[in-house]
Amino acid sequence: MDLTDTDDEAAFRAEARAWLEVNKPRDPLPSGNTAEGFAVNRVWERRLFDSRWAVVSWPEQYGGRDATLFEWLIFEEEYYRAGLPQRVAQNGIFLLAPTVFEFASPEQRDRILPRMAAVEDVWAQGWSEPNAGSDLAAISSRAVRDDERGGWRLSGQKTWTSRGAFCTHLFGLFRTDPDAERHRGMTYFLLPLDTSGVTVRPVDVLDGDAAFAEVFLDDVFVPDADVLGEVNRGWEVAMATTGSERGLSLRSPGRFTAEAARLVSLYRDRGDQGDATLRDAVIRAWIDTEAYRLNTLQTVTRLADGARIGPESSLNKVFWSEMDVALQEAGIRLLGADGERTDTTWMKGFLFSLAGPIYAGTNEIQRNVIAERVLGLPRK
Ligand SMILES: Cc1cc2nc3c(=O)[nH]c(=O)nc-3n(C[C@H](O)[C@H](O)[C@H](O)COP(=O)(O)OP(=O)(O)OC[C@H]3O[C@@H](n4cnc5c(N)ncnc54)[C@H](O)[C@@H]3O)c2cc1C
Secondary structure (H helix, E strand, O other): OOOOOOHHHHHHHHHHHHHHHHHOOOOOOOOOOOHHHHHHHHHHHHHHHHOOOOOOOOOHHHOOOOOOHHHHHHHHHHHHHOOOOOOOOHHHHHHHHHHHHHHOOHHHHHHHHHHHHOOOOOEEEEOOEOOEOOOHHHOOOEEEEEOOOOEEEEEEEEEEEOOOOOOOEEEEEEEOOOOOOOOOOEEEEEEEOOOOOEEEEEOOOOOOOOOOEEEEEEEEEEEHHHEEOOOOEHHHHHHHHHHHHHHHHOOOHHHHHHHHHHHHHHHHHHOOOOOHHHHHHHHHHHHHHHHHHHHHHHHHHHHHOOOOOOOOHHHHHHHHHHHHHHHHHHHHHHHHHHHHOOOOHHHHHHHHHOOOOOOOOOHHHHHHHHHHHHOOOOOO
């Protein structure tokens, strides 16, 4: 396989690089996990949209460029190479949108996608509950039919909603048939967070940012038009979201190859300080990010040939999350005592990387999926 850019891809890369160079904010963007930082990032992401760089692989009618997934990977490489941060719109554009493309009606697509691309609506993921994390099928938040108004009334509590404190909308799973078997009887709903009956309560975290939220729903009306996929088939819709999230869309290789380049540069500045294991850690991080890039090219090649992402997405998720921890840890070690200061970019990156084996489904759960559904091993 020829892994070099085609002429069209090289032209796309050059255009993206030139645009980012001229248009990226002069000062590094603040964390999107504070109210102020979220607003600043939203303005930046709106600028991406205005020049059609927000969602390059989407159709033009929704604000994209009809770019291929290979070109999307190229854009991501250039984006992170330019030192730009994770997108505050990510849970919408990278998690919900692929599911909208697969399951939504044309009316829903036309209504949801352009506003999502333009960061007018910013989406949060409402799946986890106090008693349903790894075991997502244990959710107890429910939706009761309201025939008179043509919709549903939602009640319950969602937790660990990333950037829920600042987002405008929520996509969530709710139980619509309490008598059905655990994985049946759930429905996927879409709702604005300012709907009457919704209370969003920010959750403080150790690094001081307060974007996490708990979301309480008290008899919240959602019309039929905002059900995604079929009623009582929400599990299948949710599994499509997790497949693309874990297998491709949430963590593109560009983010890690840029970090590995930063790590190599730090190593060149600081040297291994007499500790050969540090050099090994830097080399390992570089090789792993490159392997991840190549593996992603393979995934995208398969998708271009018409394949769907299946349970092997769990292998991907375990790999990038553990690779990120090791990479960030190498950075902290290279910094020595300077790395202990929590205001450094490396320390922030390290602390966030520790959450990687937990969010998007814990790595223990991914290993169960790999054992049972990829390797075909018995459940016990
Ligand atoms: C940074 C971050 C962002 C997040 N963002 C969101 C979000 O936006 N929306 C959302 O809905 N959720 C979000 N989450 C929640 C996340 O999905 C859950 O934390 C995760 O699914 C684990 O659930 P839990 O916290 O309830 O842990 P539990 O399910 O209670 O698990 C506790 C421990 O037991 C292990 N365990 C549980 N069951 C098994 C098993 N069968 N076999 C082996 N080990 C097992 C787990 O691996 C884990 O180590 C986020 C979490 C983090 C850390």
